[in-house]
Amino acid sequence: MPKSVLLSDGLADKYAGLLKCPICHNSMALINKKSLICRDKHCFDLAKQGYVNLLSHGIKTKYNKQLFEARKLLAQSGFFEPLNQLLCTLIGNLMNNSEGKAQGPSLNIVDAGCGEGSHLATIQQKLLQSRGIQPLGVGMDLAKEGIQMAARDYGSILWCVADLAQCPFGDQQFNVLLNILSPANYSEFARILTDDGLIIKVVPEKDYLKELREILYKETAKQDYSNAKTRELFENHLQLCKLVPLRYSVTLDQPLIGNLVQMTPLTWGAEETRIAKVLKLESLEITIDLTIMVGQKREERS
Template sequence: MLSRNERTVLFSKYEDIFQCPICRNAMTLVNQKSFICSNNHCFDLNKKGYVNLLTHSLKTKYDKAMFEARKAISAKGFFEPLLDRICVMMASEQLLTDSQSPIKILDAGCGEGSHLTYTLQKLIEKADREVFGVGIDIAKEGITIASRGVSDTVWCVGDLAKSPFSDKSFHFILNILSPANYSEFHRMLDDEGMVVKVIPERKYLQELRAILYKQSDRSIYSNEHTIEHFKRNFNLVDFQHVQYRVTMEHEDIEKLVHMTPLSWGAPAELVQQALAKNKLEITFDFSIMLGRK
């Protein structure tokens, strides 16, 4: 885990990417502990290494147990084929080699930070320039876990509808299995920047869905509207499909059930049926959309 001082150095180095989520004015890091704008709106750096930029407190269904389960699933490598493909797509863009200034990547809806941390590690190996990452999520529980990491990454609690970042701050915006705010993405994205949007495909976790939603419409998933909405907001540069199957043992299945919102609306007895499985072949099925302004 980076020390608080090391995190503060990062916040200070990149303070120009921040803007006040209340009045939209630029913010300055004062006394190495607080972001303050010209209207004296103040946001303190947390002792755990992140900054909370929410304008009011929010409760979400995403609790600590869910994020811990997601982190455990990520640590087992179950998302690596997806993330490896994303890294290949990003590395093929000239953005990574065109200049000596740092490449800035925002993970919008970063959860507990595993996806961004892995992606940064891979891109740093491929890029000819510095790569810097920022993760934002509305759930404090996720950011608290993310800030335990050792990577040189800035973590923020914040609302995408009132994004606390300046215009044209980022070269890439990642949006992986998470809600989007495309008007804010447009504003924050560099003119030559790209949005990387990952959505679940029809067979994503189909084996789990079949247990939790037997003979129900929710056992089938469609993302047509999500794809069309993306195309209305960005020029689609690339579209790739990633599908693979993994064998999960009982412990992994438990973590999978706890990490996915699929279990929220399912009858309790069907959730217990899923949790009782000793082994399951699980399908991971995604589409990756790469878009420009």
Template sequence: MEKLSKREQSATLVESYVNIFQCPICGSSMYVAELKSIKCSKNHSFDLARQGYLNLLITPTKTKYDKQLFESRKYLMGEHSFFEPVISKIYEFIETYTNQNKLTILDTGSGDGSHLAKIRKLLVDAGKDVNGVGIDIAKEGILVAAKYYPKLVWCVADLANTPFRDKSFHVILNILSPSNYQEFNRILHDDGILIKVVPRSDYLKEVRTFFYNDSEKQLYSNDDIIRHFKERTQLLHQETVKYMVTLNKDAIKALVMMTPLTWGIDENKIDQFLRKGSAKITVDVDILIGSKV
């Protein structure tokens, strides 16, 4: 048998759970046509890219994030285990707060896709059947995700106006990304959970201190975000995860490239940071678990 192309492989995967999709233009149901595109009953058509992702944005959006930023995130999150303790916690929470054996999970603002891929693997290794979908408004992020993680469906889409039918997901992940609670509520199963990860004041504090000293960019509070989460969902659990990671030279470079914190900073100052042989960096986040109100 001839080997399927990357596009055809993704089309086959999309086909196996095409019932969660709805047309971003007219809202009607969709089907996969000739392993090339996804179409609705009114014939609105969206091509699967040869790299194996779907573009379901109606208006193309240019973002500030480029390919290098997402490749750097992939290196740090995917290979360097920068987020491992957070990922393990999320996995535990999914095991605790869901009771299905077959889970459909959406990562909103999935970036380079590493988090969703790791969480899926932990669940699959524990015997769960997982349908995973990642969406991001930045095509550059979805390109990286589709390149490294072909077992998941990747879509360029807006989390404020998603191409999914009501009550499609058992778990919605929202990691260091903006939220739209109305939309999350619409596409979440009645007994589904929303897991949001928000940075706390010490997140990447060594980077802030080095580049900003005492200036106001250093100060950060997540109070408003948490208050908003509690107003819009039924809070089931909140947990702080804080740890330090020792980064080698390559990982320090990836860190500098993946964070907007270093945008607009003087080259010399960046070089100074990159000259470090190793660095201890703090990860400090809150994980919030909510259900529908």
């Protein structure tokens, strides 16, 4: 059975200290090495896999176990390696720039919408190997199936099932918030981020998975994709510090082509015959076209 970081010697209090009750917003403490409980006695048990479910009610998502397994296999093949490397560099540079500041060397990272957790786990490992930085990592996702898989495979991170609209964390607990190919809730993000913290959001550009899009949606309205609204929303809420483009391509063989088809919501509305066509390919060169948006909270105007 994997051990939760909430049960680790030395770090348990630090992790528990980041959390607050999603129902009454009071702080929480771990009791009997098995439950998080707040002052008003709202109680959340650690699951046997080591994660904690901080939803006040059950929510079903369209993201199932099969999708997360496929995404994990694709991630393990190196599909997101250049992205994870770039995110690691951005975070590492932030730490260099803040040396000597009052916040010192501590780094708390939350991945909001972490899915099966491989981005955060990879980044945490890279930061340790390349910079000697051991961040306190927290991954949250609405999909229990993703969090269960993350907890199964990566023991050095606190994994929570939680709702972005009611992040179960206290104010200003994180210096870095990752939001990778996932929806955002900017008012909650700003609340849980320190004043000099960074929000790093990864959004798809128009050529992201374009070869797949072409087969699935040729001559339909879904063939083209624009992120203009996503970018506008980001800039409405945050001070945009930096836009970093990232474009590369990978060649997939079977069974990774099948994993790609399973992992992306792009296939949800596609015709079966077109999906079957993709699944018959022996090899597929696919474009990963992304922008990394780095933002900070706007200064409060008094």
